[in-house]
Amino acid sequence: MEPRIGVFVCHCGINIASTVDVKRVVEAIKGYPGVVHAEDYVYMCSDPGQELIRSRIKEKKLNGVVVAACSPTLHEATFRNTVSQVGLNPYRCEIANIREHCSWIHTDRDKATEKAIKIVKSIVEKVKLNDELLPISIPITKRALVIGGGIAGIQAALDIANAGYEVILVEKNPSIGGHMAQLSETFPTLDCAQCILTPKMVEVGQHPNIKLYNYAEVEDLSGYVGNFKVKIRLKASYVDWSKCVGCGVCMEKCPTKVPSEFEMGLTTRKAIYVPFPQAVPNKPVIDRENCLYFKTGKCRICEKVCTFGAIKFDEQDEFVEEEVGAIIVATGYELYPIEKIGEYGGGKYKDVINGLQFERLLSASGPTGGGVQRPSDRKVPKRVAFVSCVGSRDPELHKPYCSKVCCMYLTKHAMLYKHRVPDGEPIVFYIDIRSDGKGYEEFVQRAQEEEHVTYIRGKVSKIYEDNGELVLLAVDTLTGEPLEVRVDMVVLGMAIVPSPAVYELAKKLKIQIDANGFLTEAHPKLRPVETLTPGIFLAGCAHAPKDIPDTVAQASAAASKVLEMFSQKELQHDPMVATVDEDRCSGCGVCVTLCPYGAREIEVKDGKRVAKVNEAKCEGCGSCIAGCPAGACQQRNLKDEQLVNMVKAVLE
Amino acid sequence: MKIFYYPGCTLKTQARNFECSAMEVMKLLGYELVELNRWNCCGTVYSLASDDLIHKVAPIRNLVRVKEQGGDKVVTLCAMCYNTLKQANVFFNSDQEARDKINSFMDTEIDYEGDVEVLHLLTVLRDEVGFDNISKKVVRKLNHIKVAPYYGCLLLRPSTVAIDDAENPSIMEELLHALGVETIDFPYRNECCGTYNTVSAVDLVIDRTYRIVGLARNLGADVIVTSCPLCQFNLEVRQKDVKERFPEFEQLPVIYFTQLMGVALGVPTERLGFELNHIKPKVLMEL
Amino acid sequence: MINKVIELSEQNLYACYQCGKCSAGCPSVKLMDIMPNQVIRYLQIGKPDKVLQCKTIWICASCYTCSVRCPRGIDLTRVMEAIRLIQLRKNIDYIKVREISEDVLVSVPQIALVAEFRKHTA
Amino acid sequence: MGKPKFAFYWCASCGGCEETVLDLNEKILEVVDKVDIVFWPVALDFKRKDIEVMKEGEIDVAFINGAIRTSEQEEMAKLLREKAKLVVAFGACAQLGGIPGLANFWVRSDIFDRIYKKVPTVANPEGVVPQQVVEMDGYKLTLPEFYDTVKTLDQTIPVDYYLPGCPPPPDLIMNAIETILKGELPEKGTVLAPDKALCDTCPRNETKPEKLSIKDIKRPHEVIIDPEKCFLAQGIICLGPVTRSGCGERCINANMPCRGCMGPTSEVRDQGAKAVSFIASILGVEDEEKLSEEEVQKLIDKIVDPAGTFYRFSLPASLLRRRRK
CATH class of the missing domain: 1.20.1050.140 (Glutathione S-transferase Yfyf (Class Pi); Chain A, domain 2)
Incomplete structure (x- = not known):
């Protein structure tokens, strides 16, 4: 095909034009071999800009287009769509990135222009040898997997299920509900968390489209977008839930007490337990680690008292396999351990507690029935300090990021404390008050104006116990005075960290995690609920610290992404994938080892090993191509010959 | 060795x-x-x-x-x-x-x-001698006294030279426990004594001594143990100045950890230099 | 001035977000005229005189409490030293050695004297 | 028309390529029957001057083995190029530079220093090294120039075909001769051997695990090598994946890993670089996440002489060609 390439250079307002001499780029490229047309325009991505490209394709009978503009991640799809509207194969259109790769990072106009010209020339060389490609079609299994049964997972599962598709919901704990189930009231409306959450939990439990695997974990994942196969480990609960009616006698009689995870260690549970009364499903499990029978071989009291014969000590972990087309990861968060904050006692003071513990003290269903009593002696604390940014915003020693919710929940805590203990004195220590959500600032103002909560700007340096009181070495940075504050109890707004299991899970799912262990989104602005692995989405605090409204919104967004997928007959996959020249392939298998997506495998053909590409799984990363020792792999539209020509164009 | x-x-x-x-x-x-x-x-x-x-x-x-x-x-x-x-x-x-x-x-x-x-x-005693071995050589029972271990600053800070965790050190407690001594949980063990300000800003040191020694006494300590001659001086000798300002203040002996070790291991007290201690640790000397 | 302090102390003073943890934990803060975090603040907003004339830098006992707790990793002990040195290198002593009483000289340990002279005299 | 005229010449190589011609055994008689060998210094008494008087294109095929290391070799290569219709680079040294090409990790002075002065068995108290011109008793003695850099044959003269191997296997030689005699010539520049990597024909290919990963590198003398199992799966560096097949798996059958003498396949520009890349791709991948930087370094350090391992036959033909200053 004789190349007839058109080059369209965008000013991007002044983003490009202020550093790159756009006119010079146009002039320089006009005589370049294969280029039959070149022109510039102020906003190529605008409607007139796109129209300009379309009309030039028709007028000049262009068979290739280079748009010199911003990064292809931004507008490659836009321009490919533009050219296809007038019958040009979209893969004959390429972007020359002269913004992020040129104008934004240089200051010398002359040199930047030279560089822009080279970038454009090299992309022209690429387009010359670009094949016309068609997207790859992949079938799609219209069932979703949601990992994590907190509010994010619950919301996502319900949205998908209500749209008419089946959902598999996997929760590692005996009950769904997550941390939200532990909260007493929620800011800024002071809605009772249980009242808004538990109906949703019940809905999940009863939904005909939701298959709930509680006390289960994702063991392994294979397959690819639209066609995942997930292996789920059903942890042995030692209770036959089909026989159990939830009468609770076993829990009553069990002799072993261990600190309750749900109550944040403020009270105990039994070794056979339901985490909390409103649990869904409301069926007990035996905690193997602590069960007397598993530890000593004696006891079996629960078995004796169960009139339904539901106790099964010989139960083993089981595995089930499910086929799903999309996955939402909603594994949530944990609080950063108090033990890491040595200057605040490192966990040795009973009355220095974290926010979730205080939620339990406030909760009507908590160990104190909602009366605020301090853990050490059950005394009602008359002065309580609330300390924010504990372990957060501390790149030197702990976590660099803001935990997003502490400002608000500590305000809520101070307010609720005041409601429960009207003569109590709450003191909030803060650095900045971040109250950016709807109704949040008003909420903080209410705490200050109406509830007279004392806010002291300054980070507490040390906490110690003296005479049954806690002493805080602090400072009021606004008055410039050092303070030594004595209180009865301290609530720490601990940093929020991702659920520890997410690291292993991310490896299994082949999705990325960031430096802080949170899941990485595909694009921080434009693709906030997608991972870089197609078909896997994220929601809630697994992604970053966030509050309930944001979590719910993100969960619904992830669900809608899944539903968008499910609304199509087939999935379209980018055709820029690896190819194998079977006449060259020796079947050495290096590509199989290299492929991060599991898209390469060895096939035996006529007794010989030959590598093949699963086009649906291939993401076109190029690892196998670089690694192929025999040069038998090529990538569509990034063939070696093209790359060599592109390099030559730059080095010319 | x-x-x-x-x-x-x-x-x-x-x-x-x-x-x-x-x-x-x-x-x-x-x-x-x-x-x-x-x-x-x-x-x-x-x-x-x-x-x-x-x-x-x-x-x-x-x-x-x-x-x-x-x-x-x-x-x-x-x-x-x-x-x-x-x-x-x-x-x-x-x-x-x-x-x-x-x-x-x-x-x-x-x-x-x-x-x-x-x-x-301290680290030599832990890592080379071994607290277990020290424990075996204890000959005097000291379970009747409570000790406030005081680290001061310079064993723990900055972190590049610290012999233990800056906020929750334990090496001195471990040594004292090996000697059969009960220790108090002393929040001021890593708080500064005011150091060389004892020359030109003695008020600061008096304040620090009042607080540090005062808290140790409040928490039931009979003696403070330290490892720094300047801490020892400030916490001990400056108690006289504290007393002048706060007559109700009760004095507390401040000794070196090696002196306490000597007592526990049976070294005759007259060889442990107590004559240089301004406030005599009678609970130890009268064994 | 801030650049000189940064050079001598090798600390990034622009990293300070004024949380006040240094001042909250400082054992000497009661006797200081401006608080440790304010020392950095005055440098950040270009008021070096406040810092050069303050008592704070001389009261600081180099105990490193602020340094080990600073969430932004600023070794404030070194910052204080840098500011002291800027003064001392102008040959301005903070204390007058001759005025130290005989009593003090004979009573305090040598380390106190050496340290005092090292920190407070040119 | 007379019989086609063949010439053989030997440049910088060990001589194995000359011998391998004789490995054709009785088939050599057929060859001699069909062709006239007009030049073969090792076997026949023809001299340079006999070639010089020939017409351009008078020789039908010149088989040149060895790399180009001296001025004499360069002159002879150019002379034969002038007189021959076809030039075949014969063997790894002519094609890729071969073992002599490893000298490109040094410069001439280093090499002379070592060979003439520092080798333990050399006694050369006066430090004599070869000179290009020496005058003695009124006579002038000359030696060819010893170049700094070893070149492949095609870096010196245009080459029509390549016969790979160290030395080229007899069946490939015979194949090539027959092809030429029949006049069924492939595209110029073709390597007269299969264009797949050795794994394709390797009898051990089936024994490869699903995912190839090297946990620990072993040298052949350190272990008892399983004679059935893929070398790489045993932790022994084998260049089979990055080397053209056609050798008859002689090394493999002798239970030794491939060292890469057949050169890369036609799609690969730099055999050594590809070898590094593929070994890096499978080295320690199984425990990738768990390995510390130091452990990775330790693993890599077990490759003794990596440059010599990966560029054993192809340094002059590589992208870098030689050590840069």
Whole structure:
């Protein structure tokens, strides 16, 4: 095909034009071999800009287009769509990135222009040898997997299920509900968390489209977008839930007490337990680690008292396999351990507690029935300090990021404390008050104006116990005075960290995690609920610290992404994938080892090993191509010959 | 076993009780502290400015002496000496350019390669002698007294030279427990005593002493144990000034950990230098 | 001035977000005229005189409490030293050695004297 | 028309290529029957001057083995190029530079220093090294120039075909001769051997695990090598994946890993670089996440002489060609 390439250079307002001499780029490229047309325009991505490209394709009978503009991640799809509207194969259109790769990072106009010209020339060389490609079609299994049964997972599962598709919901704990189930009231409306959450939990439990695997974990994942196969480990609960009616006698009689995870260690549970009364499903499990029978071989009291014969000590972990087309990861968060904050006692003071513990003290269903009593002696604390940014915003020693919710929940805590203990004195220590959500600032103002909560700007340096009181070495940075504050109890707004299991899970799912262990989104602005692995989405605090409204919104967004997928007959996959020249392939298998997506495998053909590409799984990363020792792999539209020509164009 | 020992100025004068008790205790444990020949003042405070190399010469020179005398480690008792020698050594190992400069400045000495280990006696007791072994040699029961361990600053900070966790250290408690002594959970054990401000801002030191000793007493301590001659001075001698200002204030003896060790291990109390202690730890001396 | 302090202390003073943890934990803060975090603040907003004339830098006892707790990793002990040195290198002593009483000289340990002279005299 | 005229010449190589012609055994008689060998210094007494008087293109095929290391070799290569219709680079040294090409890791002075002065068995107290011109008793003695850099044949003269191998296997030689005699010539520049990597024909290919991963590198003398199992799966560096097949798996059958003498396949520009890339791709991948930097370094350090391992036969033909200053 004789190349007839058109080059369209965008000013991007002044983003490009202020550093790159756009006119010079146009002039320089006009005589370049294969280029039959070149022109510039102020906003190529605008409607007139796109129209300009379309009309030039028709007028000049262009068979290739280079748009010199911003990064292809931004507008490659836009321009490919533009050219296809007038019958040009979209893969004959390429972007020359002269913004992020040129104008934004240089200051010398002359040199930047030279560089822009080279970038454009090299992309022209690429387009010359670009094949016309068609997207790859992949079938799609219209069932979703949601990992994590907190509010994010619950919301996502319900949205998908209500749209008419089946959902598999996997929760590692005996009950769904997550941390939200532990909260007493929620800011800024002071809605009772249980009242808004538990109906949703019940809905999940009863939904005909939701298959709930509680006390289960994702063991392994294979397959690819639209066609995942997930292996789920059903942890042995030692209770036959089909026989159990939830009468609770076993829990009553069990002799072993261990600190309750749900109550944040403020009270105990039994070794056979339901985490909390409103649990869904409301069926007990035996905690193997602590069960007397598993530890000593004696006891079996629960078995004796169960009139339904539901106790099964010989139960083993089981595995089930499910086929799903999309996955939402909603594994949530944990609080950063108090033990890491040595200057605040490192966990040795009973009355220095974290926010979730205080939620339990406030909760009507908590160990104190909602009366605020301090853990050490059950005394009602008359002065309580609330300390924010504990372990957060501390790149030197702990976590660099803001935990997003502490400002608000500590305000809520101070307010609720005041409601429960009207003569109590709450003191909030803060650095900045971040109250950016709807109704949040008003909420903080209410705490200050109406509830007279004392806010002291300054980070507490040390906490110690003296005479049954806690002493805080602090400072009021606004008055410039050092303070030594004595209180009865301290609530720490601990940093929020991702659920520890997410690291292993991310490896299994082949999705990325960031430096802080949170899941990485595909694009921080434009693709906030997608991972870089197609078909896997994220929601809630697994992604970053966030509050309930944001979590719910993100969960619904992830669900809608899944539903968008499910609304199509087939999935379209980018055709820029690896190819194998079977006449060259020796079947050495290096590509199989290299492929991060599991898209390469060895096939035996006529007794010989030959590598093949699963086009649906291939993401076109190029690892196998670089690694192929025999040069038998090529990538569509990034063939070696093209790359060599592109390099030559730059080095010319 | 012999270990090179760097005394520093105060161990030879006001803190002779620290030195003599340490010598006695180590002898009993089968170690000999060999005083470094030709040691010089370490400078007492480590110089912190980026362009100030000259003040690092003094501590480094002492480490050169260790090398010259065939050693590869040196133990200190005084927390200030420990801190200064150790910080200088850490710096020496982190900055090649500075190392070359300092070496060429000390042109009569052998070149120092940064390879002398600077230790504090507490870590030697833990890592080489072993607290278990010390425990086996205890002959006097001291379970009737409660001790407030006091670390001060320079054993724990900055983190590059710390012998233990800066906020929740435990080495001294572990040693004291090995001696069969009960310790209090002492929140002020790593709080500063006011240090050299005792010369020109004595009010500050009086305030610190009032708080630190006061809290120790409140928490039921019979004696404070420390490892720094300046802490010992401030916390003990300044109690007189505290008492003048706060007549209700009750005094508390402040001794070196080696003195307490000596008592527990059966060293005759007259050899532990208690005569230099201004407030006599009667609970220990009358055993 | 801030650049000189940064050079001598090798600390990034622009990293300070004024949380006040240094001042809250400082054992000497009661006797200081401006608080440790304010020392950095005055440098950040270009008021070096406040810092050069303050008592704070001389009261600081180099105990490193602020340094080990600073969430932004600023070694404030070194910052204080840098500011002290800027003064001392002008040959301005903070204390008058001759005025130290005989009583004090004979009573305090050598390390206190050496440290005092090192930190407070040119 | 007379019989086609063949010439053989030997440049910088060990001589194995000359011998391998004789490995054709009785088939050599057929060859001699069909062709006239007009030049073969090792076997026949023809001299340079006999070639010089020939017409351009008078020789039908010149088989040149060895790399180009001296001025004499360069002159002879150019002379034969002038007189021959076809030039075949014969063997790994002519094609890729071969073992002599490893000299490109040094410069001439280093090499002379070593060979004439430092080798333990050399006694050369006066430090004599070869000179290009020496005058003695009024006579002038000359030696060819010893170049700094070893070149492949095609870096010196245009080459029509390549016969790979160290030395080329007899069946490939015979194949090539027959092809030429029949006149069924492939595209110029073709390597007269299969264009797949050795794994394709390797009898051990089936024994490869699903995912190839090297946990620990072993040298052949350190282990008892399983004679059935893929070398790489045993942790022994084998260049089979990055080397053209056609050798008859002689090394493999002798239970030794492939060292890469057949050169890369036609799609690969730099055999050594590809070898590094593929070994890096499978080295320690199984425990990738768990390995510390130091452990990775330790693993890599077990490759003794990596440059010599990966560029054993192809350094002059690589992208870098030689050590840069």
